[in-house]
Amino acid sequence: MVASYRALFQAKGAALFCLAGFFARVTMSTVGLGIVLVLSRRGSYGLASEVAATYSLVAGLAAPQVGRLADRHGQSRILPVSASLLGVGLGALVACTALAAPSWMLFCTAAVAGCGNASAGSLVRARWAALYTGTPRLHTAYSLESVIDELVFISGPIAVTLLITQVNPAAGLLAALATAVAGLIWLSAQRATQPRPGRLVGEQQRPMILLPSVAALAMVMLALGAMFGSVDVITVAFVSSAGHRPLAGFVLAGWALGSAVAGLTYGALRLSASSLRPRLLACVAGMFLGTVLLQFPTTVAALAALLFVCGLATAPTLVTGVGLVEATVPRRRLTEAISWTSTSVTLGATAGTALGGMAVDAIGPHRAFVVPLLATGLGLAVAIASARWLRPRVEVETRAC
Secondary structure, eight states: OHHHHHHHTTSTTHHHHHHHHHHHTTHHHHHHHHHHHHHGGGTOHHHHHHHHHHHHHHHHHHHHHHHHHHHHHOHHHHHHHHHHHHHHHHHHHHHHHHTTOOHHHHHHHHHHHHHTOOOHHHHHHHHHHHHHTTSTHHHHHHHHHHHHHHHHHHHHHHHHHHIIIIIOTTHHHHHHHHHHHHHHHHHHHOGGGSOOOOOOOGGGGSOGGGSHHHHHHHHHHHHHHHHHHHHHHHHHHHHHHTTOGGGHHHHHHHHHHHHHHHHHHHHTSOOOGGGHHHHHHHHHHHHHHHHHHTTSOOSHHHHHHHHHHHHHHHHHHHHHHHHHHHHHSOGGGHHHHHHHHHHHHHHHHHHHHHHHHHHHHHHOTTGGGHHHHHHHHHHHHHHHHTGGGOOOHHHHHHHHO
16 A cells, blocks of 8 residues: 555655645635634624635635636646635635624625635646546545545644634634645646646537536535535534534544545555446445434444444545546546536535534434435435446547447
8 A cells, every 4th residue: 555655756746746735725624614713703603604605605616717727827827816815815804803894894805715715636636637647546646635635624623723712813714824825836836747738729618517427426526515514513413412512523533534544545456447437336325325324323432433434435435536527528627627526515515514504403413414314315316317427538438449
């Protein structure tokens, strides 16, 4: 396993863009939480969640557009603009909060910050594809990126919460902002490893979401995102109802840990592109079975164990989804296409959080786990129904011959 991952960094510049991408993507797990923690001090969790949702919605919609521009003009030209928007927006949001500015200004600054979302994970994955397309190493690289995502989701919330609650109300957001901007600028400076930009003409200019394979995968990821968001809020409610609220973060970390372990193992396997479609169906089915198990825990310990089990299917599913994107779209449009899948997860998680919260209020935290069950069931149904559009190029070319 170690040898498989070490081989990735034999390519010149790979370690540098991977590290820069790690710093650039900290906004994934810190900004929304940071906004809630900072603005809730004004006495309204409703306002805080609405501003955070505004940021998440705009950021999700902006990511594919940034990816589209990066594919056309190059990451080195686009990322400084994204970093500037992110810096201005979050900096102004922190200032408006400190000065007790009107609520409408909070929404405006959150929207500006969202426009600066560059989906660093998609940008880095496009660089890996430029290096290793057509080789087994690309699968390993995508698995590594999935594990890095999990590390960000484990460490980011802990760091931003400690800074906001123990240091200064603005410290968490400003630290996340400084880290992300530094990562984006560092990534943009690495011109040698960026995918070659290309001008698009005619039909090539159509948004990637209109491509059947991308649309199908986006719908699957939307459903899985709803599962992620609902499990988060329901788990917090479940653990709190048991009188162990301080353990909620550790219970959820078990899910991320299971995903990271599976991602590392999955990435070391040698798998062919022709098996991508059946692998996706198997992985989504595994996630569905995991949410079936979530209907039964009655203790916090049992829930933690089952979340770890559920996590074992998470990274392989996401890695296979990105692999299918790479295998079915034009290479010049890869960043935009991958961004649509990450955007779908984000939008699904936003909706899932709301649905999970409503289910907790209506039927209690134990029964509320039916929400992620329905979400993964929908994702599996969509994956099965759209399987005919998820054929990798190598499979299509083989049949044509």
